[in-house]
Amino acid sequence: MSVGIIKYNAGNIFSVRCALQRIGVDALVTDDKHELLKCDKIIFPGVGEASTAMAYLRATGLDNLILSLKQPVLGICIGMQLMCDHSEEGDADCLGIFDGLTVKRFDNSLADESFKIPHMGWDTINVAKGNRLLPQYLCDEYVYYVHSYYAPISERYTIASTDYIVPYSAALNKDNFYATQFHPEKSGRIGETILRNFLEL
Amino acid sequence: MLAKRIIPCLDVKNGKTVKGVNFENFRDAGDPVELGRRYSDEGADELVFLDITASLEGRDTFVNVVRRVAENLNIPFTVGGGINKMSDVNVMLNAGADKISINSSALRNPGLIDEISSHYGNQVCVVAIDAKCEDDGRWHCYVKGGSERTERELFEWAHEAQERGAGEILFTSMNHDGVKTGFACDALRELHNSLSIPIIASGGCGAMEHFRDVFDFGMADAALAASVFHFNEISIRELKQYLKANNINVRTI
Numbered sequence: 001m002s003v004g005i006i007k008y009n010a011g012n013i014f015s016v017r018c019a020l021q022r023i024g025v026d027a028l029v030t031d032d033k034h035e036l037l038k039c040d041k042i043i044f045p046g047v048g049e050a051s052t053a054m055a056y057l058r059a060t061g062l063d064n065l066i067l068s069l070k071q072p073v074l075g076i077c078i079g080m081q082l083m084c085d086h087s088e089e090g091d092a093d094c095l096g097i098f099d100g101l102t103v104k105r106f107d108n109s110l111a112d113e114s115f116k117i118p119h120m121g122w123d124t125i126n127v128a129k130g131n132r133l134l135p136q137y138l139c140d141e142y143v144y145y146v147h148s149y150y151a152p153i154s155e156r157y158t159i160a161s162t163d164y165i166v167p168y169s170a171a172l173n174k175d176n177f178y179a180t181q182f183h184p185e186k187s188g189r190i191g192e193t194i195l196r197n198f199l200e201l
Numbered sequence: 202m203l204a205k206r207i208i209p210c211l212d213v214k215n216g217k218t219v220k221g222v223n224f225e226n227f228r229d230a231g232d233p234v235e236l237g238r239r240y241s242d243e244g245a246d247e248l249v250f251l252d253i254t255a256s257l258e259g260r261d262t263f264v265n266v267v268r269r270v271a272e273n274l275n276i277p278f279t280v281g282g283g284i285n286k287m288s289d290v291n292v293m294l295n296a297g298a299d300k301i302s303i304n305s306s307a308l309r310n311p312g313l314i315d316e317i318s319s320h321y322g323n324q325v326c327v328v329a330i331d332a333k334c335e336d337d338g339r340w341h342c343y344v345k346g347g348s349e350r351t352e353r354e355l356f357e358w359a360h361e362a363q364e365r366g367a368g369e370i371l372f373t374s375m376n377h378d379g380v381k382t383g384f385a386c387d388a389l390r391e392l393h394n395s396l397s398i399p400i401i402a403s404g405g406c407g408a409m410e411h412f413r414d415v416f417d418f419g420m421a422d423a424a425l426a427a428s429v430f431h432f433n434e435i436s437i438r439e440l441k442q443y444l445k446a447n448n449i450n451v452r453t454i
Binding site for chain 2: 022122136142144146147183191
């Protein structure tokens, strides 16, 4: 199986590559559209700022490439946020795969001040209805999060949620597009299970 | 629910882990990657690797350690020590570090915090503060591994760091470090009340109750320790079970 990691101006790509190596997959890290189209699976990772990342994707044409993908795609963290309609971070128009979703900044004035921002560390996922990426047995398992922005719950696309100040989308799915707000590549054995599940889609 | 984090800290010199007691008298405690893996298997939530090597050759050795950690471990880790400018940050992030901890360099050049956070996001930038409560009742910040006193005061510096874009504050009480009588819970609680970013407590733990207290009374988001883990005085697995039994939300594996 061939796995492509989309190379763009957001960090964290090396970590994802190492995580795949640990489960026996040597992924290709590239921004070459033809190479990416040939891959069986695509990972769209990222740590970064939404408007800068979107500007880069548009300038390189990677935005249209992502939209055209038919194979399973996994967006991670900022990758997931960029797959939504819009992000409040830098007021960025995003890819619009998860239509109707606007990424918002956590607002701890809504809750007591013990909620810190960024939401950083291990938190549990609620998997209401199991799916192939996140089967029911992963409900209440801990995964690793680092983020200040979140995608709200979508009735159509949310496949797992986490509650931090507000309930938000821990993972999304639409057709071949999957995404997690948490970092499976940093989520210990549970994260490895999730990456394996993705590779088996 | 967000779990309280337990973070073992590994001081690395010439590719080997060491731990200082009150920043002096180093003792060898093995290979950083193997030790890191052991902690990860026991349930550590994150790791911190601090480079305490002074020489340039040691620096390259440390970058190799960072790369090996990234290749071998599946939990997040922070690196610190000797990070003075953006090019140092780039090297560490490219080698696979998730976060960068800066201490003396941030006090010398606070703009470094703005630079790191605007390039890579706040979450990457951990500002470490070594401070000592002195006779005047004020917490004075120290640099250079606790050897040089500055004019900055803990709470105002922590606040400035937050405003500049720090993602977390790692506060080490020099009064408590190595003494094993518990964390500086009062100061930590005050930090918690004055900041909106996560706080990592460091310095002073000698028993499992100290971790309970730092989460319950100190309101810390994470607790960092070194020697109690290195010398098997406290097992992370047992510590997590203990905290859970004391109604503190932790991730057990």
